[in-house]
Amino acid sequence: MEKQKIKVICDHCQGNGYLRINTSSYTEVHQCPTCNSQGEVEADLLDDDTTLEDLKNLLEDVNKARLQ
DSSP states (O other), X not given: OOOEEXXXXXXXXXXXXXXXXXXXXXXXXXEOTTTXXXXXXXXXXXXXXXXXXXXXXXXXXXXXXXXX
């Protein structure tokens, strides 16, 4: 059985697609590197056969996406 992929709101930018960084003198706006400014990311839909190893791999994929 194949895992289904669904789109979920990006936790990094809260679905905005950009990040606003405030400093004392100005505000910067940056594109979200986690979702590539889409506001959503794809996630695997977990099923009853999900193992601890599957969850670890999913967490590694999320961390890799954040670093890109």
